[in-house]
Amino acid sequence: MTRFISTPSRTKEILQTYGLKARKGFGQNFLVDPIIVERCALAAHCENAVIEIGPGIGGLTEQLARHSKHVTAYEVDADLIPVLHDTLAAYDNVEIILQDFLTCDLEGKIQELREKYGSVSVCANLPYYITTPVLFRLFEHGEIPYITVMVQKEVGDRFAAKPKDSEYSALSVEAAYLYDVKKLFTVPGRSFNPSPNVDSVIIQFTRKEVEKDIAEIRAFFELVRACFKQRRKTLYNNLREYLQDVDKARAVLEACGLPLTMRAQEADVDQLVSVFEELQK
Numbered sequence: 001m002t003r004f005i006s007t008p009s010r011t012k013e014i015l016q017t018y019g020l021k022a023r024k025g026f027g028q029n030f031l032v033d034p035i036i037v038e039r040c041a042l043a044a045h046c047e048n049a050v051i052e053i054g055p056g057i058g059g060l061t062e063q064l065a066r067h068s069k070h071v072t073a074y075e076v077d078a079d080l081i082p083v084l085h086d087t088l089a090a091y092d093n094v095e096i097i098l099q100d101f102l103t104c105d106l107e108g109k110i111q112e113l114r115e116k117y118g119s120v121s122v123c124a125n126l127p128y129y130i131t132t133p134v135l136f137r138l139f140e141h142g143e144i145p146y147i148t149v150m151v152q153k154e155v156g157d158r159f160a161a162k163p164k165d166s167e168y169s170a171l172s173v174e175a176a177y178l179y180d181v182k183k184l185f186t187v188p189g190r191s192f193n194p195s196p197n198v199d200s201v202i203i204q205f206t207r208k209e210v211e212k213d214i215a216e217i218r219a220f221f222e223l224v225r226a227c228f229k230q231r232r233k234t235l236y237n238n239l240r241e242y243l244q245d246v247d248k249a250r251a252v253l254e255a256c257g258l259p260l261t262m263r264a265q266e267a268d269v270d271q272l273v274s275v276f277e278e279l280q281k
């Protein structure tokens with residue numbers, strides 16, 4: 001009988017065999033619950049090609065390989081590459097790339113996979129220390145129809161956050177603009193080796209129809225990030241700094257009917273879109 005990589009005993013064995021210790025600096029927490037791992041892969045719409053960020057020792061990669069035509073996995077820890085070649089030796093549809101995901105040619109890879117396999121989704125148990133930049137990157141590249149990621153619970157909360165909530169951020173706005181966001185299920189800390197003190201959640205982003213093209217989306221996101229740059233400052237002050245133009249910042253907010261005392265954290269997606277569109281005029 002197959003003993004999957006993500007069973008607690010097999011993971012322990014692999015770590016011992018290769019003398020590995022989970023590296024905190026790389027956000028390494030290996031999933032040791034085969035039921036959760038398979039559930040995650042099955043939910044990920046990964047039947048054609050799927051990109052994984054941080055395969056670790058291959059627990060999730062294995063389930064993705066079982067359910068998709070092709071898996072491309074980016075791993076930054078060079079010590080894990082020979083391990084992955086061993087643990088995933090039975091799967092000939094997995095491409096492991098030793099690279100920091102934040103610097104890879106994501107658009108090029110998505111285009112290549114789309115041409116070969118039809119569609120590309122993303123599925124990952126994200127390293128917690130780069131969750132936000134990874135998601136920012138995924139949001140502004142390549143129109144990915146489904147992104148299914150495991151993140152710490154507090155990050156997951158940001159996607160349910162509404163204007164005025166303390167968790168409401170540029171990430172919440174970007175996600176809500178491009179995607180329907182759904183929490184699939186909670187994953188307790190004990191499902192990882194080593195176990196973190198916090199629970200995680202699996203979040204799925206399903207792409208919406210958006211009228212703007214990718215260049216406009218990027219420009220909108222740049223504006224959103226600038227508006228949230230200094231959270232304590234008003235929208236007006238952040239905008240003024242971004243535009244380097246006091247009068248324009250004031251005129252744009254007035255044209256949108258937004259008070260100069262408002263903070264970005266109080267603005268909903270439509271209000272931020274109206275600021276963007278006013279600036280385009």
Ligand code: SAM
Pocket residue numbers: 026027028029030031053054055056057058059060061074075076077099100101102124125126127128130
């Ligand atoms: N997928 C495995 C699992 O679920 O058991 C491991 C997940 S672990 C939370 C995060 C993984 O991301 C680690 O393998 C870590 O080395 C890798 N990682 C960290 N930073 C990365 C980066 N910038 N680019 C690619 N992988 C990275």
